[in-house]
Amino acid sequence: STNLTDPRPFNLMFRTTIGAVSSDDDPTALAYLRPETAQGIFINFKNVLDTSRRKLPFGIAQIGKAFRNEVTPGNFIFRTREFEQMEIEYFCRPEDAPRIHQEWLDSYDQWIQGLGISSENLKHYEQTKEELAHYSERTVDILYRFFPEREDEAKQWDELMGIANRTDYDLRVHSKKPEDAEGKRINPDSTEDLSYFDTATNERFYPYIIEPSTGVNRTLLAVMMDAYSERTNEKGETRVILKLKPEMAPIKVAVLPLAKNKPEIVEMARRLKKELQPSMRAVYDDTGGIGKLYARQDEIGTPFCVTVDHESLEDGAVTVRDRDTWNQERVSVDKLKAFLCERL
The missing domain is CATH 3.40.50.800 (Anticodon-binding domain)
Structure with missing residues (x-):
């Protein structure tokens, strides 16, 4: 009895063109608004490393606008097509990544509750292997009770933020040297090597990345919801x-x-x-x-x-x-x- 259309792909990235006189069908002018802030950090990893001379572990933080062509925007500022995002890319040795990932998770629990959000309205969700992104070794979402009016308690929760162990995937795929199983360069367009040389151990490797990713809009919404009360x-x-x-x-x-x-x-x-x-x-x-x-x-x-x-x-x-x-x-x-x- 349902009236469903045939399945079709959705493009969740906003397309635009660069150049005041460029045409919409000019492939050389095609560009996309960024759906997250993280990628700019990855491609600037070498610049930051060379200029700051930091030793592992260290992080790069960024806050800015992100754009997603959401299929179902709504619920006030819960899901919007333009939003503010805060991300930290924390670079570390591979063997230290599991410990550091847990430390960031514990720190964000304290930070969120420090904003005045009750622990009763927070919980963790450990993504299953089937749910993990292709680059992730472990991802934990911090959920907030955004929909307390829903009768089904399981449907009251949604993502406030996520903390992922992205392994060394990002720096490898943005680098010029890594090759696939057939010996072909993974990224033929790259001109930089984003590896890290550890002078203490004389090792060169691609650091693992721990990424706390937070939506400013959703954090603000959670703070306001927790603070709202009525009195007669x-x-x-x-x-x-x-x-x-x-x-x-x-x-x-x-x-x-x-x-x-x-x-x-x-x-x-x-x-x-x-x-x-x-x-x-x-x-x-x-x-x-x-x-x-x-x-x-x-x-x-x-x-x-x-x-x-x-x-x-x-x-x-x-x-x-x-x-x-x-x-x-x-x-x-x-x-x-x-x-x-x-x-x-």
Whole structure:
């Protein structure tokens, strides 16, 4: 009863032409937008090695745009045709690759959780031999629970990032010397040898590569999903709270005057914001009632709000409100910066 078309190939790379007057059918002008950042690192391996004189192990990191002609883009920024990618190509001796691969995996677990993403929403997926890319000896995907609304728990997860042991495949195929079983050059177009000479052992070989590959868009989406929460206030209104880790919050403190028609309160609030600014990202806002101002800062993840009120003019203290608990604490102005720095 299904109405399926015949199978046909899909090209997941974006085609373009180089030259303002080149025609679409000119094969000499044909080019493709890069689907990943890694290949540029591989072909520049010798330049980096010659100029930096690094010894194994060492890595080259790159962040930039990648383009994929996805068949089914969607789910907000989960899958897009243009996205930001972060990749590290970490070069090492072949015998050290399994250990280093595991070390990178453990380090990325810590890094991801350091962004505020709960370990309950993370898990590893070890690719089977049938699933491994042709160049990979081992690949582990770190999955995030991107689709918690799905009833089937197995379908709630999708890839956040992957860490692959790419062996020596990339440097070999980009080099001019390697030959196939018939004695023919694997890459007849290459003019460089991307091997590595170890002066300590007098060995020349192609290093293995450990590659952590991360999508910035998906990482941002995971951080936002984990931070998103809702809470009902005493009026029965549902408020959104973005519980970002303080390190991740773009604004650390909002300084708010309780009465914007009182010049003394406004002046004190603006002065406090100016004093806090060198130590933390602070903003001043008087464009609404105090309740709306609190709600606005909760929605953008500001950890603390500092309110200057009528009593502040008399006792030299302000009210500090915590984003996550909504608890309020009276703090002396001369101790305010230390109070906030300790909690940010």
